[in-house]
Amino acid sequence: MPQQAVRIAPSILSADFAALGREVQALTKAGADWIHVDVMDGHFVPNLTIGPMVVKALRRHSALPFDIHLMITPVDPLVPAYAEAGADVISFHPEAGPHVHRTIQLIKSLGKKAGAVLNPATPIAAIEPVLGDLDLVLVMSVNPGFGGQAFIESQLAKIASLRKAIDTLGRPIDLEVDGGVNLDTADRCLQAGADVLVAGTAVFHGGPDEYAANIKALRGPMRHTRP
Numbered sequence: 001m002p003q004q005a006v007r008i009a010p011s012i013l014s015a016d017f018a019a020l021g022r023e024v025q026a027l028t029k030a031g032a033d034w035i036h037v038d039v040m041d042g043h044f045v046p047n048l049t050i051g052p053m054v055v056k057a058l059r060r061h062s063a064l065p066f067d068i069h070l071m072i073t074p075v076d077p078l079v080p081a082y083a084e085a086g087a088d089v090i091s092f093h094p095e096a097g098p099h100v101h102r103t104i105q106l107i108k109s110l111g112k113k114a115g116a117v118l119n120p121a122t123p124i125a126a127i128e129p130v131l132g133d134l135d136l137v138l139v140m141s142v143n144p145g146f147g148g149q150a151f152i153e154s155q156l157a158k159i160a161s162l163r164k165a166i167d168t169l170g171r172p173i174d175l176e177v178d179g180g181v182n183l184d185t186a187d188r189c190l191q192a193g194a195d196v197l198v199a200g201t202a203v204f205h206g207g208p209d210e211y212a213a214n215i216k217a218l219r220g221p222m223r224h225t226r227p
C-alpha cells in the first residue's frame with residue numbers, strides 16, 4: 001500500500017463557538033488536514049453540540065475534508081442531513097442503531113466515506129464483520145461527550161490490534177484516535193499504528209496565532225509515513 005503521513009484533525013468542539021467560521025479558516029491556514037466535527041445529541045452522550053445547519057454554514061469557510069463524528073441515536077435518520085450539509089466522512093457508533101451494515105450502506109449511498117467509532121469499552125469484534133466495508137475506524141481514547149478528558153491507556157492495545165487487522169485486509173482504511181491527544185500521547189498513538197489524530201486543547205491553546213505551531217508539534221518527531 002502507498003505510504004500515508006500522519007494527519008491532524010482539530011476538533012472544533014474546543015474552538016470559539018462565537019467565531020466558528022473564523023476558527024475553521026484559521027485552522028485551514030495553519031495546516032490542519034481535516035476539520036473534525038463532534039455531533040452530540042444530549043441522549044447518546046451527555047452533551048448537545050452541532051446540528052447540520054452549522055455544518056452547512058461552516059462548509060464555505062474551508063475546502064478541507066469535514067470529518068463528522070455522529071454521537072447520536074438513532075443515527076440513520078440524520079445521516080442524510082449531515083451528508084447534504086457538506087460532510088466528507090461520516091462516522092457513527094455501532095451502538096447507535098440496530099443495523100451497522102445498513103448504516104454503512106446509507107452513508108456510502110450518499111457519496112460519503114463511512115467510519116465506525118469504538119468507545120473505550122466497545123470491542124473490535126463489534127465491527128469485525130464489516131471492517132472491510134469501512135473507510136475509517138475511530139478509536140475513542142476517552143469516553144465520548146466532553147472535551148478535555150485524560151487519555152485512557154488501554155486503548156493503545158486496541159489501536160495496535162486494529163492496525164494489524166487493517167493491514168491484513170490491504171485496504172486504505174484510516175485509523176483515527178480521538179481523546180486526550182497531546183504531544184506525549186500523540187507519539188504513542190502513532191507508534192501503535194494510528195494515522196489520523198483528533199486534537200482539541202492541544203491545537204487550540206494559545207489562540208489562532210499558535211495553531212500552526214501546535215499542529216506542527218503534534219506531527220511530532222515521528223513525522224514518519226507508514227508502509
